[in-house]
Amino acid sequence: MVKDLYEDNATNSWKNGETVEASYICGYCGHEVSSNRGMALQKEQGGIGYSIKPYGVYICTHCHMPTFIYKDIQVPGNRYGEPVNNVPEEVSSVYEEARSSFAAGAYTGVVLLCRKLLMHIATDLGADSGLRFIQYVGYLNEHHYAGARSDEWVDQIRQFGNQANHEIRINTKEEAKRIIKFCEMILKLNYEYPSIAYDNDSNN
Known part of the structure; x- marks a missing residue:
């Protein structure tokens, strides 16, 4: 079993480029997307960086805006519900x-x-x-x-x-x-x- 490096005292670091793929609803455009591009939040131990979970800043494949994801946190969050037309x-x-x-x-x-x-x-x-x-x-x-x-x-x-x-x-x-x-x-x-x-x- 892969050790959960995000639960110990290892140091956080960031890595540009490709990261662990994440699926989410973009808080900007409202589209459900799957992205592996952005800046990975990884753990470092012994000078080696690990990125084993979908944590970090992701670039939406539809509107290209950034979203931060960590565990159950998403910023900006999903604006639940759909826009409705012709409403006063x-x-x-x-x-x-x-x-x-x-x-x-x-x-x-x-x-x-x-x-x-x-x-x-x-x-x-x-x-x-x-x-x-x-x-x-x-x-x-x-x-x-x-x-x-x-x-x-x-x-x-x-x-x-x-x-x-x-x-x-x-x-x-x-x-x-x-x-x-x-x-x-x-x-x-x-x-x-x-x-x-x-x-x-x-x-x-």
Whole structure:
């Protein structure tokens, strides 16, 4: 078995050129890439450099921007979720801020921002202002803006929002992923997909 040189007291050093290949989602362009070019973070023992793990600065094969990777750390991180077209600017800015917070590892911030985002969406789609969060989520569900067969998702979002706002609790990466994906789904269903259908009708 190869000794894990990254867990002992050996000296860190950098090596330009080719390094151990890593697959990751680029925080700049959002593409999933596999790269072995950049600057390897290696260990040195007895004057010999070892690069046995995908640690270092990697150059994206799509946009050619640098990303630092070490264990579960990636800088800049992956902006989870997909961009959504035809979304009102105020709504879109909150969604993009939530994605940026995910890239920074601020997962509780993601949940709180998505909580605010759902309130913005509900208001834009006709809900009264000044309602409680749970009422806004209920409005989206009752008027079928959340899509069919989404009751379980809606219940989880209610729980995430209430926990983040009223309990001393840090949200996890998986919870942040789930709520971003839920918000992305609602945005696509109510803004992007209808605009595509409208464009198709206009061209016929």
